[in-house]
Amino acid sequence: MLKLLTALQTRQADDYTIVNEPILSSELMERAAKAFIKVFLDRFPDRKKHILIFCGKGNNGGDGLVISRMLFDEGYHHVHTYIADFSEKQSEDYLLNLERLQQKDVSIFYINQAADLEFIESDLIIDALLGSGLNKALQGEWEKLVKKINKFSGFKISVDVPTGLPCEGELLSEAIIKSDLTIAFQRPKLNFLLPISSPYIKEWKVVNIGLDENFIQSTSSPYFWFWKADIQKYIKPRQAFEHKGLLGHALMVAGADETIGAALLCTEACHRSGAGLTTALIPEMGLRALNARVPEAMYFSRNNLDKIDWLKYEVIGIGPGLGVSEESSKLLNEVLANFKKPIVIDADAINLLAQNHQLMKLIPQKSVLTPHMKEFDRLFGTHDSWWERIETALKKSVELKVYIVLKNRYTMIFTPEGICYFNSSGSPAMASGGMGDVLTGMITSMIAQGYAVEKAVQLAVFSHGYAGEQLAHKMYVVPASNLIKQIPYILRELMVK
Ligand SMILES: NC(=O)C1=CN([C@@H]2O[C@H](COP(=O)(O)OP(=O)(O)OC[C@H]3O[C@@H](n4cnc5c(N)ncnc54)[C@H](O)[C@@H]3O)[C@@H](O)[C@H]2O)[C@@H](O)CC1
Numbered sequence: 001m002l003k004l005l006t007a008l009q010t011r012q013a014d015d016y017t018i019v020n021e022p023i024l025s026s027e028l029m030e031r032a033a034k035a036f037i038k039v040f041l042d043r044f045p046d047r048k049k050h051i052l053i054f055c056g057k058g059n060n061g062g063d064g065l066v067i068s069r070m071l072f073d074e075g076y077h078h079v080h081t082y083i084a085d086f087s088e089k090q091s092e093d094y095l096l097n098l099e100r101l102q103q104k105d106v107s108i109f110y111i112n113q114a115a116d117l118e119f120i121e122s123d124l125i126i127d128a129l130l131g132s133g134l135n136k137a138l139q140g141e142w143e144k145l146v147k148k149i150n151k152f153s154g155f156k157i158s159v160d161v162p163t164g165l166p167c168e169g170e171l172l173s174e175a176i177i178k179s180d181l182t183i184a185f186q187r188p189k190l191n192f193l194l195p196i197s198s199p200y201i202k203e204w205k206v207v208n209i210g211l212d213e214n215f216i217q218s219t220s221s222p223y224f225w226f227w228k229a230d231i232q233k234y235i236k237p238r239q240a241f242e243h244k245g246l247l248g249h250a251l252m253v254a255g256a257d258e259t260i261g262a263a264l265l266c267t268e269a270c271h272r273s274g275a276g277l278t279t280a281l282i283p284e285m286g287l288r289a290l291n292a293r294v295p296e297a298m299y300f301s302r303n304n305l306d307k308i309d310w311l312k313y314e315v316i317g318i319g320p321g322l323g324v325s326e327e328s329s330k331l332l333n334e335v336l337a338n339f340k341k342p343i344v345i346d347a348d349a350i351n352l353l354a355q356n357h358q359l360m361k362l363i364p365q366k367s368v369l370t371p372h373m374k375e376f377d378r379l380f381g382t383h384d385s386w387w388e389r390i391e392t393a394l395k396k397s398v399e400l401k402v403y404i405v406l407k408n409r410y411t412m413i414f415t416p417e418g419i420c421y422f423n424s425s426g427s428p429a430m431a432s433g434g435m436g437d438v439l440t441g442m443i444t445s446m447i448a449q450g451y452a453v454e455k456a457v458q459l460a461v462f463s464h465g466y467a468g469e470q471l472a473h474k475m476y477v478v479p480a481s482n483l484i485k486q487i488p489y490i491l492r493e494l495m496v497k
């Protein structure tokens with residue numbers, strides 16, 4: 001798990017590394033620029049490219065000047081370096097690297113006001129104006145310059161963070177460089193992971209600049225990033241003599257007459273993710289479809305609810321396609337009144353909770369709520385921004401002692417311990433109906449199989465996104481049904497590699 005940091009914490013990690021490695025700050029800058037250049041050379045090997053580099057006079061600008069020098073040394077000789085000369089303030093490492101650059105045969109121009117800058121054709125534009133030192137909205141000449149650069153046609157690459165984008169927290173204004181590629185140092189910035197950054201970040205990449213990882217681990221942050229290697233540490237191979245009775249029995253409570261499809265998707269996903277047994281409590285009219293689509297699943301009739309043995313099940317998944325009718329509401333009430341192990345609560349079950357907040361008290365500890373943004377707001381009230389939503393989710397997951405899976409491009413998992421994990425896998429090609437139903441089935445299945453709830457949620461969320469990512473290499477859009485078919489293969493791949 002990678003701990004994610006705020007801008008202030010990153011600066012502290014910089015300072016700590018400088019003192020304790022020890023390394024001169026100018027050498028750390030050299031190392032950062034080298035890491036940037038490595039990615040650059042890989043992506044843009046053509047030495048004939050025309051490149052503009054825009055630098056500020058702080059350390060982000062210092063990086064830009066080192067990059068300019070390194071590009072020259074690498075044989076890029078169509079590089080023009082521009083310095084935004086809007087204030088007297090300048091950092092020591094900026095100054096040092098300006099002197100070093102002046103010794104090369106590189107053209108350096110000063111911009112005193114944005115209006116002086118004429119439109120220049122170029123292939124690539126490197127943005128090293130401002131980085132993590134941003135402390136207010138861009139105004140005056142800064143704002144004009146950024147808006148002007150955004151109109152330039154070259155491919156824009158931001159150093160560390162697009163100029164004007166705060167590393168975390170709300171946007172300060174819309175005067176932000178719209179970068180095509182951002183190469184960030186050591187960690188992705190928290191805002192890269194939220195939709196607010198989408199007009200400014202098309203693609204990002206992180207490069208290691210050797211900040212002290214032990215120091216980073218010791219800083220206190222609720223935010224983590226998890227990826228393949230983290231999941232692979234705890235995905236369990238099937239054991240000799242293991243049988244379906246040992247791999248959990250999941251009950252899926254889903255579907256209404258018009259939305260039987262959702263019930264089939266979550267039931268099939270649960271089965272294909274490895275639950276020993278899966279029973280579907282769905283409307284009777286869906287029985288034939290269930291038998292045709294998932295013959296391995298069992299059926300329990302809603303008419304026999306009074307005879308159900310709740311103790312038979314390790315976990316219940318409830319909500320996909322359930323509707324918000326009187327009958328659905330009764331079902332949710334029954335489940336909450338009788339089932340004391342974790343429940344995975346999705347879609348209409350969340351909408352029903354939003355209509356009757358009293359029911360929240362009955363949710364068993366370590367249950368999982370899987371809202372998308374709109375369901376989240378229905379349940380916890382409207383929010384004006386993602387940062388407000390994150391604050392609520394951190395609070396509510398602790399208060400209710402549940403996991404909240406807030407679905408997004410980088411799905412967030414909030415835990416009862418007050419942690420927020422960002423999932424790294426996924427693809428925009430997955431944005432289609434039924435994907436959430438599949439995820440609910442997968443989470444339910446992992447809990448049924450005996451994974452601790454936190455691991456079950458991480459495993460399901462990651463492999464769901466990973467399967468989508470793999471299919472997106474071959475498919476324009478990834479339909480939920482195709483993803484379901486992929487699950488056992490993906491789990492196997494994660495297990496062995
Ligand atoms: N030793 C370090 O701290 C390292 C820093 N690095 C680079 O340094 C950057 C951070 O550098 P700095 O802290 O010098 O800050 P920046 O270079 O981001 O900004 C420079 C200065 O601009 C001013 N400023 C902030 N917001 C402004 C606004 N809206 N309008 C006008 N002026 C504004 C502030 O006084 C700020 O210190 C990182 O993003 C990274 O690129 C890297 O070289 C790695 C090592």
Ligand SMILES: [K+]
Nearest residue numbers: 127130161163
């Ligand atoms: K920048």
